[in-house]
Amino acid sequence: QSQLVESGGGGVQVGGPRRLSCAASGHTFNSAGMAWFRQAPGKELGFVAAFTWNGVTAEYGESVAGRFTITRYNPKNAVYLQMNNLTLEDTAVYYCAADTTYFRPFIRRTTFNLWGQGTQVTVSS
Numbered sequence: 001q002s003q004l005v006e007s008g009g010g011g012v013q014v015g016g017p018r019r020l021s022c023a024a025s026g027h028t029f030n031s032a033g034m035a036w037f038r039q040a041p042g043k044e045l046g047f048v049a050a051f052t053w054n055g056v057t058a059e060y061g062e063s064v065a066g067r068f069t070i071t072r073y074n075p076k077n078a079v080y081l082q083m084n085n086l087t088l089e090d091t092a093v094y095y096c097a098a099d100t101t102y103f104r105p106f107i108r109r110t111t112f113n114l115w116g117q118g119t120q121v122t123v124s125s
Helices: none
Strands: 003-007 010-013 018-025 033-039 046-051 058-060 068-073 078-083 092-099 119-124
Touching: 003 092, 018 033, 018 092, 018 119, 033 068, 033 078, 046 068, 058 068
Parallel strands: 010 119
Antiparallel strands: 003 018, 018 078, 033 046, 033 092, 046 058, 068 078, 092 119
């Protein structure tokens, strides 16, 4: 059974960095577009970052562009989200997601159909 498991969440101070990891198991996701989403308390699920299966195209949400970076390491079937200069507004549960329509050459934020359970990131002052 394919699954995604996030880790790396926790508490961090304003202005600090944090790196989230997403480990895929049960299937290789080297051919899948991957993404991070987040949900803050009382808010809807929001897009954070994504890239196509080959990493050629990446997109970032407006509020995180320039601060967050999505990367992947295929030998470990893993995806990462490096978050820098965190603000209070970055407090949320972060979810890793995969688009299992393999080799899709573009990002469509509504097509991510396999999700992890989420990891909490809490930014404090």
